Amino acid sequence: MRGVLFDGKAAAVVDDLSVRDPGPGEVLVRVAAAGLCHSDLSVIDGTIPFPVPVVLGHEGAGVVEKTGAGVAHVVPGDHVALSTLASCGTCDWCGKGMPTMCRQAIGRPGKPFLRAGGEPVYNFASASVFAELTVVKAVQAVRIDKDVPLASAALIGCGVLTGVGAVLNRARVAIGETVAVIGCGGIGLNVIQGAVLAGAGRIVAVDVAAEKEALARRFGATDFVSSTAAVRELLPLGVDHAFECVGRTSLIREAVDLLDRHGQAVLLGVPAADAEASFRVSDLYLDKSILGCRYGSSRPQYDVARYAGLYRQGRLKLDELITETHPLADFDKAVQATGSGRLARAVLTF
Template sequence: MKINAAVLREMGAPKPYAVSQPLRIETLELGEPGHDEVLVRIAAAGLCHSDLSVINGSRPRPMPMALGHEAAGVVVKTGAGVRDLVPGDHVIMVFMPSCGHCLPCAEGRPALCEPGAAANGRGSLLSGAMLLEREDHSAVHHHLGVSAFADHAVVSRHSLVKVDPSIPLEIAALFGCAVLTGMGAVVNTAQVSAGQSVVVIGLGGVGLAAVLGAVASGAAQIIAVDLSEDKMALARELGATATVNAGDADAVDQVRALTRGGADFAFEFAGVLPALERAWKMTRRGGTTITAGLPPPEAALGVNVVQLVAEERALKGSYIGTCVPVRDIPRYVELYQLGRLPVDRLMTGTIPLSEINEGFDRLHEGSVVRLVVTFGA
């Protein structure tokens, strides 16, 4: 079938993207769903820094590629072997498919699925299939098994979680990346307990979802750190007990003073090395620093090993919030429905697919939290 999709032809285009137009809306041929695959009509797809990092080249991917990885939609057709989804079901897409059989999956860590990571790296679906092509029959790669900046997508059944159809799909989309990553880092990776102290650096969609996760976990202190006064104000509205401007020369000292020596947990979501270095310095003796930011592959962190040992500090990575999507997404959606997880506050607004380059300019500038591309019925 013919679809319209936002295709990145090459990385590293100059800014502003409204002028250079790195993403072009192209008509592509989308193949039929194969075994264990599903055709989904995309309703909404969020603009995320993970997309931006492919556009600017800091996260290299095979080109050309149809971008988009945080999305929700409606099942149109199922391939052979899919027995638990039917046309009309509402689904959230997850950008790491899990095979269920490799060692990480067997250990209950599907976010680290080895075949899923390999498929994402080569720009294919989990099966190895590449179902997008141009009129000249040249292949277009899939982005993280999803390629959601399009009106339709074929994805692995293992990239989908069925959800209650009463939740608006433009809100549901945010659960596939921002909420899973931010909330999950707090709840799963750190396992924050009631009464503990938390600092969150980087208040995009993921960072603000972490603030919501800290509130839901009962953290006594939640300190939000960013350069944007607007985002810090939103963090306070969402439950942060204090904010610190990342541009302040004494930002680390401010956090350590507020927490009487450092936070129990410091979370870094900015995706730049100086932010992670600051997060480490904001954590107390015996505390844990967690990063879900993705700087360029060559970035390397220097850690004082004596401090690591003598202070029993911990440094951990968190990918997709150490999530089990089929467990976590329904739980988080239920909290939203109960009014205890106001995910809708993370959405700055909606845009049509035709404005996607301008949307990424706004994301790069830091003037938005989450813009969502929406598609007509």
């Protein structure tokens, strides 16, 4: 079967992949669509260190092909959106309802379930959805209604869970509060619409690309500016919440500097693994906070279904996140378009 394999030097579409049958507690999924996220590109450019060779892709949706023993919540033929969170369900963090903190689901490539040319290859983010078939833990497969387009549903599994979840689950933005969103890519747009769902009073989108304004406003931004200095002109006292969605240490500092008293800076962008950021310690004494946020502090079986339901109600935008679609064979074109910074999301179709 076909898929995208990164060998440490280049990522390319190959046709000699194979996948094993699902074991107990696992699901075999025929992938229909997969979003191309910057995290995939970060593996290719070395920002995210990862063992190779690896089949990339972590934002996908498809149709259940086969289930392993003990799986009862999905059956063959079900449409599913996939999460990357292969949590164990039994540790103290899972027991606390915080599966994103599960030690079994953080930074581990997992046991290989794919082969290339007969040799085992690593899976990325416990998903490897840049392949026609993939195997996931049952907890990662969330059944969705069949009237939700799979290309749109694919984006729930990373961009929506991360952006909307950061607002609702981590920052817990309250009605009427002010929000600044630094970076209006796929994550930033989902932060914006998460802030709308939370009832934020003012949502200021920040991006140097002027062409992003129409899209940011479409997702609910009340204002659009090209710099954080301009945010200060609009809101001289600062903001209640600043979300850094780019992954640049200088912007992390600017996010902290934007805060009003009791404000929160939420870090969503991914800089290099050894990157360090600075801030004035005295700035935090007025109850300000810097919050890390992994995967939107999500509980995928609950949140994926919730977001799919909001989409069906017309309250959550998914279709609008897709800027371009490409067949898997045109992976290189999708990478070039994503790297240009002009897209919300490119989606690969199978």
